[in-house]
Amino acid sequence: MKLAGKTDVGRVRQDNQDDYRAGELPGDAAWLLVCDGMGGARGGREASQSACDVIERCFQEQYASKCLPGEEETFLKKSLLSANRFVFQKALREESLAGMGTTAVCALVRGGKVFLCHAGDSRAYLYRDGRLAQLTHDHSYVQELVDCGTITVEEAEHHPQKNIITKALGVDYRLDSEFTTAPLQKGDILLLCSDGLTNAVPREQLEQLLRTGRFYDLPDLLIRTANENGGPDNITALLLRVEEVR
Structure with a gap:
């Protein structure tokens, strides 16, 4: 497996409240994590970094x-729960961090499968044969409106x-x-990203970039494109390429 990732502040924000981690594991496995913090500059950074540290x-x-x-589901859910409680308790202890929080999308790849656990609107995608499929379901107000038929997917893009x-x-x-x-x-190719990427780069353009770019160049390419499209938010792109399935 190959891993590549990058985060960038974007062209509008003063601080980068995104964070990401990844690594190889015994038995030809790997893990990936993207967090997108919220709650003011310091709170957002603190929440995303703390969650990444714990997980x-x-x-x-x-x-x-x-x-x-x-035991993959139990392990991933407990890992996110541990991070959740750490961030929650830290926000209670420090008044300046009150209300902070972070999204999280975490992937474990092993045995020919990806196991995903997430909370929020940071996403995981699977790129195969030129097509990009979203694996996660946004936990957002707008997604709920889409799910119940109040608005269309197209209307959600600009809500x-x-x-x-x-x-x-x-x-x-x-x-x-x-x-x-x-x-x-x-x-x-597995892509984990914050909404700073998906809000700035349409799916068709993401597919084109994944189709034409060299793997280790993809994080730079995706972030550069998001910034060329306005870069309204922090941008994180973390990728894994499956070299063989065991």
Whole structure:
């Protein structure tokens, strides 16, 4: 497997409240994580970095013993829950961080599958045979309007309340994250990203970039394109390419 990632402040924001982590794991496995913080410049940065720190520590210290085959959902949900409680308690202790939170989309790749756990509107996509498929379901007010048929997908793209999310780490002691899984094939590319990418680069353009760009150049290429399209938010792109399936 190949990994490549980058984050960028964009062209409008003063601070980058996104963060990401990734790494290889024993047994030809890998993990990826993207967080998009909220709650003011300091709060957003603190929330996303803290969540990434906690989840990274879960993989470093607990993966080998607590993520046996069949336990992927439990492990990922507990990892996000640990990060949620850490951020929530930190916000309670420090008045300047009150109300902070962060999205999270976390992927574990092993055994020919991707296991995903997420909260918020940071997304995971699967690129295969020239087409990009969204694997995660946004936890947002606008997505709820789409789901119940109030607005169309096209109307959602430019809805004025698009930034309102309905789930995040750190805003409540409880967390109901969402888990999903999908099979992988040789040559697949997994893309995890913050909404700074998807709000700035249409799906057709993302597909074209993934089709034509060299793998290790893709994070730079995706972020540069988002900035050329206005760069209205922080932008994070994290990618994994499946070299073989075991």
